[in-house]
Amino acid sequence: MKQININDNFLISLPFHFIKKKINVFFYNLIFFSILFLIFFTPGCSKNSTSGENTVIFNLQDTPKTIDPQLTTSTTGLQIDSICMEGLLRLGKKTGEIYPAGAKSWETGKNGKIWTFYLRKNAKWSNGDPVTANDYIFGLKRALSAQTGAQYAYMLFCIKNAEKYANGKIKDFNKIGIKALNKHTLQIILNRPVPYFEQILTFSITYPVNKTFYQKKRDKFGLNKKSLLYNGPYIIKKWIPNGKIVFKKNPHYWNSENIKINTLSCPMIRNYNTAANMYLNSELDITNLSGDQLPMFKNRKCLRKIPDSVWFLQFNTKNKYLRNTKIRRAIALAVNRTIFCKNIRKDGSIPAYSFVLPDINGGTVDGERVSFRERYSKPLFNENIKLARKLFSLGLKELGIKKLPTIRLLTSNNSDSRRDGQYIQEELHKNLGINIQLNPNTLQSRLQKTDRMDYEIVYRNWLPDYNDPNNFLDIWISNGPNSHTGWKNERYDKLIEKAAKTIDNNKRMLLLHKAEKLLMEKMPVAPLFFRTNNWAVRPDIKNLVIRGFGVQVSFIWAKLNN
Amino acid sequence: MLKYILKRVFFSLITLWLIATITFVLIHCLPGDPFASEKAIPPAIKAQILKKYDLDKPIHIQYLNYLSQLIRGDLGISMKERGRSVNSIIAVHFPYSLDIGIKAVIFGTVFGIIMGVISALNRGNSWDTTALLIAIFGVSVPSFVIAGILQFLVILISNLTGYHILPVAGFSNFNSTILPSIALGMFSVAMITRMMRASMIEVLGQDYIKTAKAKGCSPSTIIIKHGLRNAIMPIVSYMGPMIAAILTGSFVIEKIFAIPGLGKYFVDSIFNNDYTVILGVVVFYAAFLTVMVLLMDISYGFIDPRVRVHGRRKR
Numbered sequence: 069m070k071q072i073n074i075n076d077n078f079l080i081s082l083p084f085h086f087i088k089k090k091i092n093v094f095f096y097n098l099i100f101f102s103i104l105f106l107i108f109f110t111p112g113c114s115k116n117s118t119s120g121e122n123t124v125i126f127n128l129q130d131t132p133k134t135i136d137p138q139l140t141t142s143t144t145g146l147q148i149d150s151i152c153m154e155g156l157l158r159l160g161k162k163t164g165e166i167y168p169a170g171a172k173s174w175e176t177g178k179n180g181k182i183w184t185f186y187l188r189k190n191a192k193w194s195n196g197d198p199v200t201a202n203d204y205i206f207g208l209k210r211a212l213s214a215q216t217g218a219q220y221a222y223m224l225f226c227i228k229n230a231e232k233y234a235n236g237k238i239k240d241f242n243k244i245g246i247k248a249l250n251k252h253t254l255q256i257i258l259n260r261p262v263p264y265f266e267q268i269l270t271f272s273i274t275y276p277v278n279k280t281f282y283q284k285k286r287d288k289f290g291l292n293k294k295s296l297l298y299n300g301p302y303i304i305k306k307w308i309p310n311g312k313i314v315f316k317k318n319p320h321y322w323n324s325e326n327i328k329i330n331t332l333s334c335p336m337i338r339n340y341n342t343a344a345n346m347y348l349n350s351e352l353d354i355t356n357l358s359g360d361q362l363p364m365f366k367n368r369k370c371l372r373k374i375p376d377s378v379w380f381l382q383f384n385t386k387n388k389y390l391r392n393t394k395i396r397r398a399i400a401l402a403v404n405r406t407i408f409c410k411n412i413r414k415d416g417s418i419p420a421y422s423f424v425l426p427d428i429n430g431g432t433v434d435g436e437r438v439s440f441r442e443r444y445s446k447p448l449f450n451e452n453i454k455l456a457r458k459l460f461s462l463g464l465k466e467l468g469i470k471k472l473p474t475i476r477l478l479t480s481n482n483s484d485s486r487r488d489g490q491y492i493q494e495e496l497h498k499n500l501g502i503n504i505q506l507n508p509n510t511l512q513s514r515l516q517k518t519d520r521m522d523y524e525i526v527y528r529n530w531l532p533d534y535n536d537p538n539n540f541l542d543i544w545i546s547n548g549p550n551s552h553t554g555w556k557n558e559r560y561d562k563l564i565e566k567a568a569k570t571i572d573n574n575k576r577m578l579l580l581h582k583a584e585k586l587l588m589e590k591m592p593v594a595p596l597f598f599r600t601n602n603w604a605v606r607p608d609i610k611n612l613v614i615r616g617f618g619v620q621v622s623f624i625w626a627k628l629n630n
Numbered sequence: 631m632l633k634y635i636l637k638r639v640f641f642s643l644i645t646l647w648l649i650a651t652i653t654f655v656l657i658h659c660l661p662g663d664p665f666a667s668e669k670a671i672p673p674a675i676k677a678q679i680l681k682k683y684d685l686d687k688p689i690h691i692q693y694l695n696y697l698s699q700l701i702r703g704d705l706g707i708s709m710k711e712r713g714r715s716v717n718s719i720i721a722v723h724f725p726y727s728l729d730i731g732i733k734a735v736i737f738g739t740v741f742g743i744i745m746g747v748i749s750a751l752n753r754g755n756s757w758d759t760t761a762l763l764i765a766i767f768g769v770s771v772p773s774f775v776i777a778g779i780l781q782f783l784v785i786l787i788s789n790l791t792g793y794h795i796l797p798v799a800g801f802s803n804f805n806s807t808i809l810p811s812i813a814l815g816m817f818s819v820a821m822i823t824r825m826m827r828a829s830m831i832e833v834l835g836q837d838y839i840k841t842a843k844a845k846g847c848s849p850s851t852i853i854i855k856h857g858l859r860n861a862i863m864p865i866v867s868y869m870g871p872m873i874a875a876i877l878t879g880s881f882v883i884e885k886i887f888a889i890p891g892l893g894k895y896f897v898d899s900i901f902n903n904d905y906t907v908i909l910g911v912v913v914f915y916a917a918f919l920t921v922m923v924l925l926m927d928i929s930y931g932f933i934d935p936r937v938r939v940h941g942r943r944k945r
Contacts, residue, residue: 098760101745134712141667214674217682222672235674291713309722311801311890335800337888345781345798349788512662512903519666549670
């Protein structure tokens with residue numbers, strides 16, 4: 069037999085030799101195919117014209133479920149309504165500030181129950197009709213009538229007899245505390261003094277509706293650009309559902325000479341990565357980002373961080389084990405929030421040791437506006453694993469058991485919530501030896517389970533509707549419609565009730581703070597962090613106001629610095 | 631032929647009815663409530679909403695109401711996007727998916743066939759290897775990764791050269807449809823290349839090719855007339871479902887490129903428990919798929935003379 073002599077060198081060099089030769093040919097072929105691809109798409113490769121002058125491209129993120137001012141509840145819907153419509157008042161530049169909008173001035177009568185609004189005589193609808201007190205009344209009537217099905221109608225229940233009207237107990241709308249004194253004066257009478265009533269009046273549910281126009285459209289009202297009448301700074305020029313809305317300046321707006329940006333082009337880009345890519349390719353001017361995109365923006369001076377919601381663990385206090393306050397406190401103290409925000413979420417979220425969000429209005433101290441958190445900045449509890457373990461073993465003793473059985477943690481089924489759930493699971497297992505079973509659900513299913521109290525712990529958030537600490541704290545009163553914890557505490561209820569009746573803002577804030585302290589002692593909810601919304605804003609847009617809640621972005625004062 | 635088509639249409643209708651019924655049962659087994667929200671709704675208002683959508687009635691009445699609506703071609707009103715009928719959702723959003731989809735299908739088939747033929751004719755040499763590598767890339771890399779890579783390349787080029795070549799996302803003009811079409815069509819390119827290569831190799835080994843060569847046909851005639859026409863059969867049967875799947879919209883691609891297509895509704899409606907939209911888009915997709923498959927079956931007869939449904943005597 070002939071032996072084939074193969075030396076080692078040959079063996080090693082053979083594949084390289086082979087590959088080298090192949091690679092050259094391979095590249096030629098690849099280039100050939102690429103050119104074919106290119107030819108196929110050549111007709112498209114002309115220069116792309118970007119936006120025209122004085123245009124801002126703002127990412128709306130999602131398609132609005134509706135832009136009917138009385139029906140909308142989503143952030144997107146509120147945002148759109150505030151761009152093209154206007155209520156009596158408008159949120160100001162700083163937290164808690166209120167600016168006149170449809171009303172040029174207003175006053176409160178004695179004991180804060182009677183409010184009188186003097187409307188602007190030059191306010192007009194986009195068809196040229198004047199905006200009158202009756203339009204505001206028609207809007208409010210629509211909001212309160214059950215047929216409309218407005219989810220936020222409860223915000224208006226502080227108006228005299230409004231709740232009874234909404235529940236059908238009163239049929240006559242004239243009995244409700246809303247009256248037109250004349251064409252341009254509106255009077256609203258409340259059940260009780262409501263210090264944050266001005267905040268409510270900035271909300272889209274109170275926006276006026278032109279009655280004649282509405283009766284022409286009926287069921288079609290607010291469904292497309294032609295079935296809505298505008299009284300705000302912009303009108304909708306183009307609307308592709310789930311695609312894009314283009315706003316043009318409204319020439320009939322009373323303050324139109326001070327609106328500096330002519331066109332707002334608002335695509336709805338739901339994918340954060342795409343939005344970040346578009347921003348980097350100058351196809352977007354304003355967008356918000358999630359933690360994953362932040363490294364791409366590290367060296368750019370365009371980020372704005374705004375806290376927008378509180379995320380917390382909510383306990384089912386009807387549960388055999390979780391009804392024990394010590395167990396709940398132990399769980400709350402055992403999760404390391406700093407590592408959670410810094411290493412897990414990475415989006416600039418702030419660890420929470422209290423329930424009310426940092427930016428929430430806290431009234432004035434010595435004539436200066438402060439937020440509720442600036443007023444009471446001391447943390448209401450601290451993480452402490454030793455104490456947590458001690459509380460936990462005490463709690464187990466009280467319950468008369470040795471070990472806690474496996475507990476379900478209900479979360480949403482998006483990747484962020486699942487990741488957060490895993491962290492909480494690990495922390496509780498490591499620090500307290502509790503076995504947590506994650507139970508991710510779709511949003512609708514999670515809400516239904518929470519509503520039926522079919523849960524043990526749920527990981528959820530709260531976005532405020534109006535800028536007042538009360539909106540965070542009155543959730544947890546006994547049998548509160550949004551509570552679903554089963555937690556009852558008479559002292560807490562009394563504090564909230566007393567605060568609602570107090571007119572003096574300093575005293576009211578103190579009462580609310582006492583309630584918050586009590587809430588953090590009993591821990592039916594354990595706050596984890598205040599989520600930060602990261603906004604990328606093109607640096608040459610000046611005076612753009614971004615808030616954490618309600619109407620998020622305000623273009624009224626914005627201008628382009630060329 | 632007509633009898634065959636009528637028979638097929640009849641069976642398609644039964645299929646659609648079955649699909650609608652099964653989907654109807656399944657969505658009512660879904661956990662969750664379409665009107666649950668983070669903030670509690672006053673009971674009077676909730677009752678009003680339920681009444682509006684017939685959800686206060688017993689389930690068999692709801693089913694009968696739904697079927698009678700469906701027969702009239704009315705798919706109902708969305709429960710989440712107020713006042714929008716499912717018909718109008720499909721009418722508005724389907725054209726966007728169709729636009730991208732047609733481009734992706736053309737891109738996929740043209741390239742798939744060209745590359746498949748090239749690699750079959752150059753079996754074993756570098757052309758074959760290149761085409762197969764592209765095919766493997768297309769099959770194994772998911773479309774959203776391709777989409778990400780394409781977006782990244784566009785940004786890289788425009789940042790390096792300062793020349794804005796293509797939009798990253800959006801749907802304003804022809805340019806903005808290029809990237810999504812490539813990302814969407816890449817998988818079809820790969821599949822068709824592989825199928826085309828295999829079937830072309832098989833066909834080229836057949837006796838009638840030899841006969842054609844012996845007759846003195848030119849190579850182009852052999853490839854196009856004798857080879858391609860016979861080899862394309864498996865592609866045609868693959869294309870029915872492929873076209874239906876691509877044209878009705880891809881959730882991922884449409885989300886990444888921010889295209890207001892129908893894809894979003896397939897997924898979001900389920901998360902939102904938007905019953906009418908789930909049913910509507912499922913029935914629409916099923917109808918589209920059956921029509922496409924039917925069309926492909928009929929087209930066999932024109933492409934391949936061996937396939938004749940009726941009027942062919944058995945020997």
